[in-house]
Amino acid sequence: MKKQVIMLLAVCLALCLHLMLGIAVADKGKDLPEAVKSSIEKAFPGAEITEVEQEKWKGKVVTEIELTTKDGIHYEVYIAEDGKILKIEEEDDWFGFGK
Numbered sequence: 001m002k003k004q005v006i007m008l009l010a011v012c013l014a015l016c017l018h019l020m021l022g023i024a025v026a027d028k029g030k031d032l033p034e035a036v037k038s039s040i041e042k043a044f045p046g047a048e049i050t051e052v053e054q055e056k057w058k059g060k061v062v063t064e065i066e067l068t069t070k071d072g073i074h075y076e077v078y079i080a081e082d083g084k085i086l087k088i089e090e091e092d093d094w095f096g097f098g099k
Contacts, residue, residue: 029065035083036063043077043085046070062086 029037029049040047044067051066065077074091 032063032065033081033083035081036065036079039079039083039085040065040067040077043088044069044075047075050074066091 029040029052032040032052040049047067047069049065049067051064053064055062055064061081063079063081065079066074067077068074076087076089076091077085078087079085
């Protein structure tokens, strides 16, 4: 019985964290430059942006965007400041769980 209660509490905690993180990442793309946002919306309509990072590559600013399409496929997309998509990588093993 004790193990069941602990498992139930662990599942509830995991669900709460998932919901809180979901709210936190729901607006990840709101501060993107318009050219970058437009490129993502055009290439991946309806996708949910899960992470955004700005990096310097060869002296230029590149935005790395992790997203999930409406079909549940996870991608990393690298975009220049002008909105040009530089690279798209499909994530085969997302968080170690696979597709």
